[in-house]
Amino acid sequence: MRNRDLIIVGGGPAGLSAARVALEAGLSVTIIERANRLGGQLIKQTHKFFGSKEEYAKTRGIDIATILIHDLDEFSDQLEVLNEATVVGMYKDYVLTVYQGHDYFKYKAKAIIIATGASEKVLAFENNDLPGIYGAGAVQTLMNLYGVLPGQTVVMVGSGNIGLIVSYQMIQAGVKVKALLEASSHIGGYLVHASKLVRLGVPILTKTTVKRAIGTNKIQQIETVQLDENWNYIAGTETVIDCDALCISVGLTPLHQLLSMADIEMIYINELGGLIPKKNEHYETSMPRVYACGDVTGIEEASSAMVEGKIAGLMASRDLGRSHPNFETLEQEFKDQLQNLRQGPCGEKIRSGLTRAGEQL
Amino acid sequence: MRIGGHPILSFEKKKELHFTFNGRDLIGYEGDTIAAALHDNGIMHYSSSILHKRPRGFYCAIGNCGSCNMTVDGILNVKTCMTPLQDGMIVESEADEVTIHEE
Numbered sequence: 001m002r003n004r005d006l007i008i009v010g011g012g013p014a015g016l017s018a019a020r021v022a023l024e025a026g027l028s029v030t031i032i033e034r035a036n037r038l039g040g041q042l043i044k045q046t047h048k049f050f051g052s053k054e055e056y057a058k059t060r061g062i063d064i065a066t067i068l069i070h071d072l073d074e075f076s077d078q079l080e081v082l083n084e085a086t087v088v089g090m091y092k093d094y095v096l097t098v099y100q101g102h103d104y105f106k107y108k109a110k111a112i113i114i115a116t117g118a119s120e121k122v123l124a125f126e127n128n129d130l131p132g133i134y135g136a137g138a139v140q141t142l143m144n145l146y147g148v149l150p151g152q153t154v155v156m157v158g159s160g161n162i163g164l165i166v167s168y169q170m171i172q173a174g175v176k177v178k179a180l181l182e183a184s185s186h187i188g189g190y191l192v193h194a195s196k197l198v199r200l201g202v203p204i205l206t207k208t209t210v211k212r213a214i215g216t217n218k219i220q221q222i223e224t225v226q227l228d229e230n231w232n233y234i235a236g237t238e239t240v241i242d243c244d245a246l247c248i249s250v251g252l253t254p255l256h257q258l259l260s261m262a263d264i265e266m267i268y269i270n271e272l273g274g275l276i277p278k279k280n281e282h283y284e285t286s287m288p289r290v291y292a293c294g295d296v297t298g299i300e301e302a303s304s305a306m307v308e309g310k311i312a313g314l315m316a317s318r319d320l321g322r323s324h325p326n327f328e329t330l331e332q333e334f335k336d337q338l339q340n341l342r343q344g345p346c347g348e349k350i351r352s353g354l355t356r357a358g359e360q361l
Numbered sequence: 362m363r364i365g366g367h368p369i370l371s372f373e374k375k376k377e378l379h380f381t382f383n384g385r386d387l388i389g390y391e392g393d394t395i396a397a398a399l400h401d402n403g404i405m406h407y408s409s410s411i412l413h414k415r416p417r418g419f420y421c422a423i424g425n426c427g428s429c430n431m432t433v434d435g436i437l438n439v440k441t442c443m444t445p446l447q448d449g450m451i452v453e454s455e456a457d458e459v460t461i462h463e464e
Contacts, residue, residue: 034424036445041423046369060369084443086424119425131405131418138422138442146397147372149362173364217416218405255425 004030006316007109009087012040013302014294014309015115016068021313023075025324030080032087039065044144047165054337055303090258111289111316118252118295126212132219136166136249143173151245156180157210161189163249168196177202183209219246254296271353272298282315291316300350307337380450395441396429
């Protein structure tokens with residue numbers, strides 16, 4: 001059994017930001033990360049971020065990952081990072097079981113921060129399991145991390161920011177994006193991203209979805225269909241499009257499994273992507289000294305994940321009796337930043353989800 | 362297929378790695394995952410559904426979905442989307458090894 005003050009599960013924007021604050025407060029910290037590098041999904045995000053300068057607006061995601069990782073350099077004597085290590089169990093006595101390579105071992109923490117992020121949702125349609133049908137994030141990984149193309153002609157389903165941004169990034173990589181389908185009557189993501197696609201000649205088909213995929217052993221075509229105001233198929237509107245890959249971008253769902261395993265109180269909030277932990281304003285769950293931050297607490301942007309991580313790191317260190325020297329200033333600062341990020345029409349869904357989860361905004 | 366030119370990222374050719382997939386000799390590059398190298402070689406069928414043996418590709422590419430599990434150097438159920446490719450790896454699909462016995 002290895003003993004640490006704080007264990008952070010997940011080395012993405014939330015986990016890295018939590019680590020920085022907790023290390024500044026003097027804790028011994030272990031970050032456990034499943035991938036072979038830190039940075040979470042930032043490492044494939046070539047687009048520039050929005051928001052304010054505190055969350056690295058105008059900086060590309062890939063560069064934000066580098067900044068967050070280097071921010072931990074000065075704490076090498078307090079920090080341990082496990083890569084290619086998966087936390088497979090979390091228990092009520094603050095024990096985490098970890099699988100790394102061929103080794104299986106245990107950690108015991110005084111406090112735990114869960115920053116596991118999210119996974120991509122799937123969409124139900126005939127033949128939705130044909131090879132060549134990929135999550136939009138998967139295509140982003142394949143292209144931007146490994147330089148491999150998903151296909152030559154691709155259709156995207158979903159016009160949220162991920163669908164819009166990944167469509168643009170496919171074009172940058174040399175892929176022909178034949179169409180972007182959106183089941184609702186309006187574009188989900190920022191119009192600035194959608195406008196870029198329209199200027200590049202990508203048809204954005206609203207009130208349209210994929211009815212079935214066609215192909216033997218791999219996707220060769222899709223059949224689209226238009227939807228009426230009750231989301232029913234309109235007969236006779238079916239159109240066949242040739243493509244060798246289909247990207248699904250219909251939202252994310254929190255990776256809640258470790259929290260659920262420890263019997264932490266959960267609540268299902270549709271607006272936030274699914275099952276999330278109930279938490280207090282300190283990002284503490286129903287299990288004392290277990291905190292959650294980032295997409296696992298509800299799907300938002302990486303910008304808010306970073307601020308939530310900072311709050312979790314701040315509170316975890318205080319609760320272990322090692323208050324950050326600037327605790328009061330930082331607490332207010334972080335709360336204000338979150339409120340700013342969630343204001344306006346784009347934050348409406350998140351605000352309504354958080355309200356339903358019983359949180360004070 | 363690899364990206365030719367890119368406005369933001371640069372992909373210089375790295376060291377060639379030789380591996381086999383179901384007995385076929387293939388080439389990948391240092392820094393690839395097994396799944397990325399297979400896709401580059403035009404292979405899209407990564408696993409098969411348990412009951413109906415329907416072909417499946419990868420879906421998430423970040424270790425969540427399990428759709429890319431293969432046997433690698435004799436070890437079952439390796440997430441090929443998370444596992445770095447190494448020279449000499451023996452990669453095999455698991456299609457025929459899993460059977461459901463129906464009542």
